[in-house]
Amino acid sequence: MIEQDWIWGFAGGLLIGGAASLYLLVNGRIMGASGIVGGLVDRSGWATAAERLAFIAGLVLVPLVLKLAFFPAATTHLTQNAAVIVAAGLLVGIGTRLANGCTSGHGVCGISRFSLRGIVATVFYLLAGGIAVVLFRHLLGVI
Amino acid sequence: MAFAFLAGAIFGAGLLVSGMTDTAKVQGWLDVFGAWDPTLAFVLGGAILPMAVAWRVAAHRRMAVLGTALPGPPDPRLGHNLVLGSVLFGMGWGLAGLCPGPAMASLGWGGWGGALFLAAMLAGMYAAPAVRARVDRLAAA
Numbered sequence: 001m002i003e004q005d006w007i008w009g010f011a012g013g014l015l016i017g018g019a020a021s022l023y024l025l026v027n028g029r030i031m032g033a034s035g036i037v038g039g040l041v042d043r044s045g046w047a048t049a050a051e052r053l054a055f056i057a058g059l060v061l062v063p064l065v066l067k068l069a070f071f072p073a074a075t076t077h078l079t080q081n082a083a084v085i086v087a088a089g090l091l092v093g094i095g096t097r098l099a100n101g102c103t104s105g106h107g108v109c110g111i112s113r114f115s116l117r118g119i120v121a122t123v124f125y126l127l128a129g130g131i132a133v134v135l136f137r138h139l140l141g142v143i
Numbered sequence: 144m145a146f147a148f149l150a151g152a153i154f155g156a157g158l159l160v161s162g163m164t165d166t167a168k169v170q171g172w173l174d175v176f177g178a179w180d181p182t183l184a185f186v187l188g189g190a191i192l193p194m195a196v197a198w199r200v201a202a203h204r205r206m207a208v209l210g211t212a213l214p215g216p217p218d219p220r221l222g223h224n225l226v227l228g229s230v231l232f233g234m235g236w237g238l239a240g241l242c243p244g245p246a247m248a249s250l251g252w253g254g255w256g257g258a259l260f261l262a263a264m265l266a267g268m269y270a271a272p273a274v275r276a277r278v279d280r281l282a283a284a
Binding site: 074114125 | 145146149150151152153154155157158159160161162163164165166167168170173174175176177180181182183185186187188190191192193194195196197198200204206207208211212213214217218220221224225227228229230231232233236237238239240242243244246247248250251252254256257259260261262264265266267269270271274
């Protein structure tokens with residue numbers, strides 16, 4: 001971590017929390033990324049499809065514009081191993097829908113209201129993520 | 144619609160600015176036995192603070208500004224799907240360094256890999272109800 005990273009991290013965190021606050025108080029919704037898109041995929045959220053699509057449009061378009069305008073060096077550093085990418089994507093998709101939430105829904109929106117489900121989910125996905133990095137990076141050398 | 148777009152926009156800006164769309168930073172945070180990167184603790188802390196205030200405000204409101212109902216109290220039931228799902232999600236998050244929000248936020252510049260991850264994630268979400276039904280049958284047996 002270079003010195004200013006935590007300031008950018010905290011500032012970005014405030015924006016994420018601000019967005020979640022807006023979505024709760026104005027729209028009356030919990031801002032969970034996996035739930036918003038997952039409800040479109042499995043049709044459980046088609047009654048509120050327009051709202052979900054508008055959220056996703058903002059989420060996809062605005063960071064792209066900001067990146068092009070202000071952060072030209074930003075990159076995802078994503079692995080080039082297609083098998084790893086597909087396996088990871090499937091795990092994230094199935095896992096977040098089974099658990100009914102991801103980093104934003106359980107982590108940000110759940111912990112901030114002391115939800116037991118949010119706290120338990122966050123403990124397990126952090127532990128599993130840490131174990132995955134140790135296993136696949138340090139022991140197997142895949143990532 | 145406009146406010147949902149705005150919320151998605153601010154969320155995406157926060158994900159970009161904070162470093163959540165950089166898989167090297169995310170995996171650095173999860174890599175406690177390597178060169179550990181504590182940045183994500185500041186991201187999560189920064190996000191929880193305003194949201195904790197928002198929940199307190201919501202507790203004193205009957206409905207949201209647009210007239211929709213506010214979410215009810217949190218579900219206290221844990222269950223096997225919460226734990227199993229979170230473990231699977233964490234494994235995928237660690238493998239690639241992307242969770243659902245940043246996967247969508249970085250779609251515009253994530254190249255073929257980012258698009259492939261998102262496609263696989265959507266396929267997983269499509270398969271999830273069938274997986275859940277199978278897990279529930281196994282748990283009941």
